[in-house]
Amino acid sequence: ELNQPLAAMKTYLAGARLLLQRRRPEEALSSFQRIDDLIERMGAITRQLKSYARKGGEAFEEVDLRASVSSALAMMEPQLKARVVKINRGIPRHPVMVTADRIRLEQVIINLLRNALDATKTTVEPQIDIVLQANDAAVLTVRDNGQGITDLDSLFEPFYTTKKPGEGVGLGLAISSGIVTDLGGRLTARNRDGGGAVFEMQLPLVGPDHAKKQEAAE
Ligand SMILES: Nc1ncnc2c1ncn2[C@@H]1O[C@H](COP(=O)(O)OP(=O)(O)O)[C@@H](O)[C@H]1O
Ligand SMILES: [Mg+2]
Structure with a gap:
């Protein structure tokens, strides 16, 4: 690898x-x-x-996903500044706590953002939406108005890339989905109707309420 x-x-x-x-x-x-x-x-x-x-x-600890998003955005700042991309953030006012390895979680978000940036390279008015929600689970959605996903079946395979040699190695999503699965969550992708891609990361929420719910579901 x-x-x-x-x-x-x-x-x-x-x-x-x-x-x-x-x-x-x-x-x-x-x-x-x-x-x-x-x-x-x-x-x-x-x-x-x-x-x-x-x-x-x-390495697992309780992490506020809002902080992970901020920190991922901060790390992406140089790449974001180099382009004219509108970033829309939908972040709740309350903490969204999950159990995770902070670094790996940020890695997943950075990967999604970088892919969204790459996908909107030729878009006239590039936009990336980052929406965090907490319902039954924590859900982080990264949506772009780029070229869309060509091959939904191969997306998460290691070394699958549509990028030129040197621009992508095709490991980002393979590693990311591994990380999310390890945390008991799911990373899914789909194309939008109007063009562009949507990635959704679902993670179990922390909290006594949720521990109980999960037990009941098992
Ligand atoms: N937001 C996106 N829009 C369209 N295609 C995408 C998006 N994110 C990922 N992909 C597709 O999935 C492939 C694999 O992504 P990834 O595993 O991150 O590797 P890499 O970015 O190195 O190519 C990309 O080459 C691209 O074809
Ligand atoms: Mg990538």
Whole structure:
């Protein structure tokens, strides 16, 4: 699983070297950003492997999903600023608590945002909606008005990507859905009627009320 991002990093590095030689530092910088992203991703993979290895789930804690969304947006700020994208946020006033590994959860949200950004590259008035709701479960919806999903069946498969080599490795959704499933939740995708994609992350809510409900349902 680590070989793919390693190979991609080598490619980016070679690209960056070439760009620097040709005195195109701006473009080289974006290659470095991609390498940085890949390191981040590899970190996520090794963290995942580590937590599989110990199986204790010590990294799990109660997390307010509102904070995860803010923090994911903060981490995406450079990429968001580089584009003219309207971000609509629908966040409740009360906490939305779930049990999760904070870092991995943010990783999932960042992946969804990055995909939405990529998907709206050619959209005239790009918009991304981020809506958080708490009903029976916590539901985070990331909706874009991009090109839509071409192949809904392959979406979550490792290394499935429609992006050019160097722009995507196809691991984001595979890892993300693994993370969400580990937390007892679900990550689903569909196309919108008017064009664009909708991703929905559902997670069990924390709380005595919910513990009871779940017991009853089992
Ligand atoms: N918001 C989206 N709109 C349209 N297609 C998407 C969206 N998110 C993901 N996809 C499709 O799913 C593929 C896999 O996504 P992902 O696993 O994150 O890998 P990567 O982003 O590296 O390609 C993408 O290449 C793209 O074809
Ligand atoms: Mg992706």
